[in-house]
Amino acid sequence: MSNSTKYVFVTGGVTSSLGKGIIAASLAKLLQARGYSTTIQKLDPYINIDPGTLNPYEHGECYVTDDGAETDLDLGHYERFLNVPTSQANNITTGRIYQSVIEKERRGDYLGKTVQVIPHITDEIKERIQLVAKNGKYDIVITEIGGTVGDIESLPYVEAVRQMMWEFENDCIVVHLTLIPYLSAAGELKTKPTQHSVKQLLELGVQPDVLCCRTEHELDFGLRQKIAKFCNVSVNAVIEARDASSIYDVPLLMHAEELDNVVLDKLGLSKKAKPNLDNWKSFLERLKNPKNDVTIGLVGKYVELKDSYKSISEAFIHAGVSNETKVNVKWIHSEELTPSNIGTELAGLDGILVAPGFGSRGIEGKIEAVRHARENNIPFLGICLGMQCAVIEFARNVLNLGDAHSTEMSEKTNAPVISMMEEQKKISNMGGTMRLGAYQCELKPKSNASLAYNTNKISERHRHRYEFNNDYLAAYETAGMMATGKNPNTGLVEIVEVPTHPWFVGVQFHPEYKSTVAQPHPIFVAFVKAALTNKK
Ligand code: GLN
Numbered sequence: 001m002s003n004s005t006k007y008v009f010v011t012g013g014v015t016s017s018l019g020k021g022i023i024a025a026s027l028a029k030l031l032q033a034r035g036y037s038t039t040i041q042k043l044d045p046y047i048n049i050d051p052g053t054l055n056p057y058e059h060g061e062c063y064v065t066d067d068g069a070e071t072d073l074d075l076g077h078y079e080r081f082l083n084v085p086t087s088q089a090n091n092i093t094t095g096r097i098y099q100s101v102i103e104k105e106r107r108g109d110y111l112g113k114t115v116q117v118i119p120h121i122t123d124e125i126k127e128r129i130q131l132v133a134k135n136g137k138y139d140i141v142i143t144e145i146g147g148t149v150g151d152i153e154s155l156p157y158v159e160a161v162r163q164m165m166w167e168f169e170n171d172c173i174v175v176h177l178t179l180i181p182y183l184s185a186a187g188e189l190k191t192k193p194t195q196h197s198v199k200q201l202l203e204l205g206v207q208p209d210v211l212c213c214r215t216e217h218e219l220d221f222g223l224r225q226k227i228a229k230f231c232n233v234s235v236n237a238v239i240e241a242r243d244a245s246s247i248y249d250v251p252l253l254m255h256a257e258e259l260d261n262v263v264l265d266k267l268g269l270s271k272k273a274k275p276n277l278d279n280w281k282s283f284l285e286r287l288k289n290p291k292n293d294v295t296i297g298l299v300g301k302y303v304e305l306k307d308s309y310k311s312i313s314e315a316f317i318h319a320g321v322s323n324e325t326k327v328n329v330k331w332i333h334s335e336e337l338t339p340s341n342i343g344t345e346l347a348g349l350d351g352i353l354v355a356p357g358f359g360s361r362g363i364e365g366k367i368e369a370v371r372h373a374r375e376n377n378i379p380f381l382g383i384c385l386g387m388q389c390a391v392i393e394f395a396r397n398v399l400n401l402g403d404a405h406s407t408e409m410s411e412k413t414n415a416p417v418i419s420m421m422e423e424q425k426k427i428s429n430m431g432g433t434m435r436l437g438a439y440q441c442e443l444k445p446k447s448n449a450s451l452a453y454n455t456n457k458i459s460e461r462h463r464h465r466y467e468f469n470n471d472y473l474a475a476y477e478t479a480g481m482m483a484t485g486k487n488p489n490t491g492l493v494e495i496v497e498v499p500t501h502p503w504f505v506g507v508q509f510h511p512e513y514k515s516t517v518a519q520p521h522p523i524f525v526a527f528v529k530a531a532l533t534n535k536k
Contacts, residue, residue: 005133006267007172009161010144011208013197014179018214019250021074023177023241024144025081026251030260032082033251033275036139040078041090041132042071043125044146045153049095052434060307064463064513065090068437074144076311076513080318081251083518089132094153097124117156125160140267149176150200162205173266176201176208177241180215180223189217191227198231209266210237212259218242237262248284248317248517252277283321283517290326294531297346299369299386300355301362303331309355311512312383318520319528327528337365342372351379351531354386356463356510360409367393379503379530381523384464387506388418391468391496394481399472408466419469421492435462439487441494441509447484448505449495452526458485460494460509468493468508503530 010024024040031038048054051062052070063076069088078086101124105115133141145161147154165172178194194213201208211233213219219240228235239257244250254260255275264271296316302308313329320327330349337345346352352373354366366386370393373380382390388406395404395417403410406418421435438459443450450456470491473483485495485507498504507523515521 004168004171005130005138006140006269007129007133007164007168008140008142008263008267009164009172009174010142010177011149011158011161011174011201011206012145012147012177013149013200014193016148018177018179019241019247020144020146020177021077022247022250023175023212023254024074024142025077026254027175027259027263028078028140028142029081029251029280030255030275030277031140031263032084033277033280034260034264034272036269037137038082038140038142039084039086039090039132039138040075040082040142040144041092041129042074042144042146043128043157044072044091044093045151045157046093046146047095047098048093049099050091050093056302056308057305060305061310062463063311064436064461064510066438066459066461068461070436070463072146073307073310076314077247079513080314080516083516087135089128089135092125092128094156097121097128097156100124118159121156122160122163125157126164129160129164139269149197149204155204158201158204158206165206170268173209173263174201174206175210175212175263177212177214180213180219180227182216189215189219189223191223191230194227195230207232209233210239210259210262212239212241212254214241214243216243237266246284246287246317248280248287251280252284279518286321286324287317290320291324292532292535293326293328294350294528294535295328295330295348296351296353296528296531297330297332297349297369298353298355299332299334299337299366301334301357302355303333306331311510311515312353312355315512315515315521315524316528318515318517319524322520322525323528323532325528325532327531332369334362334365334369337368339368342368346372346378349378350535351381351527353527354380354382354389356384356386358385358408363389363409367396371397374498374501374504377502377534379527379534380501380505381527382506383512384462384508384510387496387508388466388468390504390506391417391476391481394476394479394498395472398479398481399475406466415472417469417472418466420466434465435467437461439494439509440489441485442488443495444482444484447482447495447499448497448503448526449484449507449523452522454522460507460511461513462509464508468496502534503527 028038050070061073067087071091145157224238316327366389395401401415404415405413443456483493484497494508496506511521511523
């Protein structure tokens with residue numbers, strides 16, 4: 001083990017969406033599999049304090065950590081790959097950096113100095129990078145710089161990297177992810193955009209140590225030599241990053257390219273034994289050779305943009321592998337569902353999931369989908385707003401409370417079965433004002449939830465403002481919808497079930513955030529199993 005923490009910076013060139021998060025997570029996985037404690041951090045160049053206030057259409061899913069940070073969805077990949085929880089420190093935005101510097105300025109911490117991008121903003125960035133290392137005593141911290149090199153907004157981050165490369169000479173490297181496009185008219189892979197992107201980094205004083213080249217075709221030795229020569233990197237540090245059929249293939253592909261060896265060499269770390277990837281390989285083996293398949297309908301309002309439900313789709317992959325089953329997800333737009341088309345739109349599904357969400361758009365379609373699942377004995381999982389829809393549906397159609405609703409959608413409803421807690425009402429800002437992060441929950445023995453978890457005490461992550469209204473609990477339980485999970489400290493209902501139905505579970509929390517390759521989430525595993533039983 002080394003004495004000092006080592007830093008790997010991952011930058012991106014040529015275009016966005018090259019998959020820096022997956023490359024960073026894959027490298028981290030390989031280093032972890034070699035016995036190095038590794039964490040990943042993402043620095044995002046936008047001005048929002050966090051992505052919590054961002055529309056999912058803009059930025060995909062908002063991922064939530066145990067400590068209640070609303071973060072970039074890449075943190076989900078980090079957790080799914082590494083099986084180590086992340087925290088607020090793992091995702092920093094420009095907004096947060098400036099907020100902190102401005103607070104310091106107002107307090108007078110800078111003693112009358114002019115506050116500037118260099119050194120004050122860059123110092124703040126460097127501090128945040130080193131803070132993750134200190135918090136977890138990690139051997140290696142991988143810091144992914146969001147955006148593309150050359151963007152105005154990422155300049156302070158690249159400058160912070162330049163300074164750290166200078167200050168911690170032997171402990172820092174830069175992995176630059178770039179694109180080698182294929183021109184079909186010429187029948188050739190082209191290296192020029194990569195040369196330019198490396199030049200841009202050089203202008204900013206940063207020489208990359210490793211180039212990961214996204215490509216649709218094989219990068220032959222000649223091309224690697226050419227890239228190496230133009231970009232001042234050794235030829236073995238030109239890594240081919242071919243398109244993969246699954247993101248979970250990428251660690252093995254990177255290992256085959258010896259990315260881990262190159263990185264360890266450059267950091268001066270021992271290569272120790274070969275990485276232990278046995279469990280990972282057996283996961284992939286099962287992923288690629290399913291024995292069954294099921295189709296689950298995901299009813300939501302952001303289905304055009306699948307990144308909005310990233311953690312849910314990944315949780316289905318993990319739970320599918322546990323059940324040796326391929327889970328086909330059918331994306332269903334809740335706005336298009338009506339009582340008259342519901343039978344045809346949801347025909348042939350082995351299970352139905354109603355997704356989390358905010359606001360009224362598509363809400364009636366979601367409630368109809370719950371009714372369809374409940375009345376037709378189709379396994380059902382409702383997550384957060386999906387659970388709230390299950391509660392509303394039951395009130396309207398079983399308790400005969402015709403206009404039952406959540407006060408989020410209808411303030412004047414006569415039956416506010418979902419309503420806001422007193423504490424939430426006091427908070428007026430939009431950002432970071434929900435019930436966020438991990439809360440304890442106690443399960444009712446023998447419920448579907450307790451059978452799934454195989455324990456009666458759990459902790460799950462939340463992100464919502466509204467809650468089950470306990471004034472109605474007795475009426476629900478008499479009519480057959482049970483609260484099978486409760487917060488032991490507040491009495492808030494966290495899980496509802498209908499025991500007479502084959503598998504009907506609504507959870508106020510977000511199980512999808514905690515599903516990883518090493519630990520597929522028990523609720524998803526049980527849901528897929530119920531869908532499989534239903535199919536048979
Ligand atoms: N809009 C609901 C609430 O705030 C549910 C939120 C969610 O699904 N994440 O309570």
